[in-house]
Amino acid sequence: MPSQGLGLAPRLRYLAARARRIDVGSVVERAKETSQQHGKWTPAVLVDMLWSAGFRQVGFQDYVDYDFAILSRAERATYMTHPVSNELSQKYDHPDFRHKFHDKVEFDRVFSEHLHREWMIVEDDNADAVRAFTERHGTIVTKEPVGQAGTGVHRYRAEDVDDWDAFHRGLLERGEVLIEEVIRQHADLAAVCPGTVNTTRVTAFFDGENTHILAMAQKFGRGAVSDQMTFGGFYTMLDENGHAVGPGYDSHAHVHEKHPDSGFVIADFQLPMVDEVKAFVDRVARVVPQVQYVGWDIVVTPDGPVLVEGNWGAGVYENKPSVTGIRTGHKPRYRAAIGF
Known part of the structure; x- marks a missing residue:
């Protein structure tokens, strides 16, 4: 696939947004953490982190997580980072x-045939259906419609519920309107x-x-x-x-x-x-x-x-060199498939 590039305007907007939100104290703490782990001078690490963020599209946490302090420039170039992933999401999603x-x-509705488990929506008048669903499965997972990193996900056991009307009402009040069967x-x-x-x-x-x-x-x-x-x-x-x-x-x-x-x-x-x-x-x-x-x-x-x-917004999962001994990442695979 020929290279299509990842436009300059989205990159500048992303950098501007990051600059407005930057927590200087948090960046300094990350630099200290990295310097202690790898035996590097903290000011040098801090400068390198800022340079990498501004000119190499490397998130501050990416720098820490993927051990950039011990990698060469060529090795760093093989790593996928969150700023680059964000550009891909904006361009291709x-x-x-x-x-x-x-x-x-909406996701469960659209992908229902690929879930391979039972699910239902909590509504004002379906307390009996919620009870029947929960008792049938024994344990259920409830989800708030919008959440990330596992937030808004809860687990309940039927044997722990004493008042089913109160349980149903609580789900509605907390916005836990999606119920799913637990995956085996x-x-x-x-x-x-x-x-x-x-x-x-x-x-x-x-x-x-x-x-x-x-x-x-x-x-x-x-x-x-x-x-x-x-x-x-x-x-x-x-x-x-x-x-x-x-x-x-x-x-x-x-x-x-x-x-x-x-x-x-x-x-x-x-x-x-x-x-x-x-x-x-x-x-x-x-x-x-x-x-x-x-x-x-x-x-x-x-x-x-x-x-x-x-x-x-796919996020990034990458190799950690100090743990695995592998000093390269997955970015070449991304480039070959997407062409950027």
Whole structure:
């Protein structure tokens, strides 16, 4: 695919917005954290962080997470970063169709056949239906229509509910209007963390004919309703065959050679049904072809992959050199598929 570039105007707008929101204290703290971890002089790190942000499209947290302080310029150039990912989202995810991903209720409607689980909407007059749904499944997940990083997601057990009218009323008052059946994950995922449904993030680009898988990351939870970092979760990158490339890590300087609860060695993880996952991503990518660049959250069940959600602002999952020993990222794959 020939290079189409990523327009200067969106980049300047993004930089201007970042400059207005910059938290100087937070940037300094990140510089101190990096200097302590890698034995670098703090002022030099701070200058390099600011230079990288202003002229190399590297987010401050990207700089920390992907160990830019120890990488050469050529190595840094192989890393995907959040500012670049944001440009791709703005260019290739049509604004008239983003709501189909942003609103969880609308997402379930549009992608219903790919969810492979029961779901329902909480309404003013359906308290009996909510009770029947919850008692039938035993445990349910509720979601607020708009949220990110796992916010607005809750889990309830039928046996804990004493007053069903009050439960129904509370869901409405809190805006938890989407109810879903809990996903039963594959035994290979449950072996790592049985208390959380562990999702696989597959970042993909649909060019109108073919779906290109750009990166795969496996997220693991800590027993909470979500595997996001805000719930104590972490991730490891997967290779093309779905095998972990090293230990797990997060954006809070935590490294997990083993899962803290199960003791599972993260580097030994192998995603089951990899070929089925790739074929599944190709199918879901064609449902709303106007949104081409998506971070798909998928769970492998005993019967195959199911869809959790799609993120039109795909975000970035990348390799961490100090943890894996691998000093290159996924940006060449993005360039080859998208042509920027």
